[in-house]
Amino acid sequence: MSSTRRPHQGPTVPQSSIQRRFGLADEMWEKLAPLLAEDGITEDGPPVPLTELQAAFDRAVERYNMEQFTAVGAEREAAAEVLRKATLAVAANHPAVLRNLLGTVEPEVSEQSPATVAGCTGMALGLLDGWLTERDPQVPKGLAVRAPRIVPARWTRWPGAQPAGDVLPLARKGRALSSVMTLIKRHQGGFNVFNGCVLALGVTCEFWATYADEDLDALTARVIR
Known part of the structure; x- marks a missing residue:
């Protein structure tokens, strides 16, 4: 042929x-x-x-x-407010309060919620990258070494406990934010990762306040922005 x-x-x-x-x-x-x-x-x-x-x-x-996952302007300010309140709920061990708070955050900007799931997620992961590598100049020396590496036992039933467990080691390498799409695929959805990164942020910020002997309200106002 x-x-x-x-x-x-x-x-x-x-x-x-x-x-x-x-x-x-x-x-x-x-x-x-x-x-x-x-x-x-x-x-x-x-x-x-x-x-x-x-x-x-x-x-x-x-x-x-x-x-x-990059909130700017009013959206970033709204995301910061959500994350500050979430951190206080984590520190107070109030999962119901945290659940209700995160439930008000919408996938897209709306009149009810200028903060978005992606915006809050990206901001939380970016902050953790800076804190747990100590690239953020506000972080006290030694925090990254001593900060929690696993989710506290009292939060293991939280929907985002497993994503939080993945976020913490990634942030120590400065790779939590850049790995967000991988995290979403692994944990079957952006909202699960949202729950996880908020928990990871809250646990880390709570430890920071204790480590630096600083009031948590004042600390969150200063570093979550």
Whole structure:
């Protein structure tokens, strides 16, 4: 059986360009398009190899995901307020109060809740990265070595106990925030990780107050912002 391929014809490299296709939601396109444009990939741009296109999509999705966990302005102020109250609830050993508080936080910004689950999660993980590596200049020397490495027994039944147990060692390496998507996949959802990182933050801040002999209210107001 003879081949239909022309002699000396080299291998072809698939080329593609960004196009609107059925199944790609306009909303997601609008979110990713500016990030893809940073890589020089636009709807009306020249074709690019599929491997480059996939790599650009992967980078755009990663950047988009991380942006969702970066609260700024009023959203960060609202997230900080939630985390301060959550820390006090953890220290007071009031899971019902903590559950009710976290239940008011919405997936997206709303009139009822300017704080978001992703914004609070990202802020908590970022703070822990800074505290448990002592990169944050406010952290007293030696805190990272002595801070709790596991979830206290009284909180082991908390829905976020297992995620918190993963967050604490990651934060000691400064990798809790960068590992957020891995944590979400491992613990089957962002809300579970939200519960976990809030617990990890509260436990660490509670220890900090004891370690530095500082009033917890004053400490949370100073360092959770």
